[in-house]
Amino acid sequence: MNIEDLKQLTQFIIDGQAHITVNQEICKACESRPCVKACPANCYTFDEVTGRLSVVWENCLECGTCHIICDKGALDWSYPRGGYGVNYRLT
């Protein structure tokens, strides 16, 4: 399975409103950034050049791994508004 194919496999109802926000100050100073590797949907990317952590919350499976694994309190994480986000059909 190629994680890049996620959007072909799993359906998302995308909200215009982000349900995850990143505290760039904390993330820039973080040494490990476990969210980047541990996210099952590969939502996080750290840009070494700009020092910015970006999150593609539109592909979020809402599992909460990043929320639990971040020990710096850098993520403001909540469920999307009702009706939005991942929409499993089978699984």
Add this chain to the structure above:
Amino acid sequence: MAALKLARAGASVCLLERGKQPGSKNMFGGLVHNCPVLNETFPDFWETAPVERHVYKKVLAFMTPESAVSLTFDNENFDRPPYNGVTVFRPVFDAWLAQQANKAGALLLCECTADDVIRKDGRINGVTVKGREGEIRGNIIIAADGALSFTAQKAGLRPKLQPGDMGVGIKLLLGLPEETINERFHLVRDQGADVSFLGAAGDIRGGGFLYTNHASVSIGLVMHLESLKLSEKSPYDVLNDFLQYPQVSRLIKGAVPLEYSAHLIPEGGYKAIPPLYTDGLLVAGDAAGLCYTNGINVEGINLALTSGALAAETAMEALKSKDYSAKSLSSYKKKLDASFVLKDMKNFKHSPGMMGMDRLYKVYPQIIAGIMENLYKTEGKPRPKLLKLIRREALEKVGLTKLLADGFKIGRSLL
């Protein structure tokens, strides 16, 4: 289940669902275990519920990248109702269950994410909702909002969850023709297989699973979050490695990926269960950390269904006496204590300690595979007896002290 039970008992119930429809946010491995509450609630459960296959075959496989040692249990007693377990799709099963609650009189409100608790006169008496914005008030709130339960957290029942107490499950649903599944797993009719893999996640504490559905297989991994963090690996890379193990790849050859999903699992066991009630609120299922594995049994959904039913029973008593205080709701804990839910969790309270042994996931499957290889290998050399083989493999790879310590942990957890 809680909503259904309450509605059937005549209470005024509102069931909040954050997805487009019930189940659209839910994922699990795939197996609904047989439990009394299902059979009592639906005498014709096996005929009417949207189930895929009943589990006839249980397989426990110890894996290394080169080999697998499997223990297969085919059981005729699992081939007739009440079946020991059935595979289901959560979006289908949960929608059906919610529909039953709805038919019994519960008001189902979809697209409603419970955001925060509302307190009045020192007790919880509602939640705020985002999506379809607003508030829902009630004498009793039952938080059945899953492993992350922000409702239990905001009610002050538990602090933020820790990676050491949680696992993440990831799953790929793979489409395969029904006949192919029957041939590959030696099944007929609606018989299903449930395969657990130990040694499937490399250095990470965790295991693999495979469940057969009618025309698809659910395959995936459960990984302990702290261990995943330390490994610095990505879950989908570990999954891809697992899918390429020869013993796995031949089971899924030619399959078409249909859906990919992920979900957290409470893994802290008995010790990590938070307080289960407060003034005006009860917590059930994953939200209450009611989930356990002892390496052989992996149970959660049966504990969730049962705790939901017991929460409803408690709520009905409280509604009758018009007392919604923590004291009144404390009978919920007593009911759970008396049921298999907390009895099993208490009985296997040392299992998280056993499951924390890293050697269980790589070294022991290697030892078992090594013993089997040497047992069967013929190369014109004198053959050692079995005990000598076991001693050589185990002592070489682990050492006596660690072996004894691990033996103690396994014994304490399971014996």
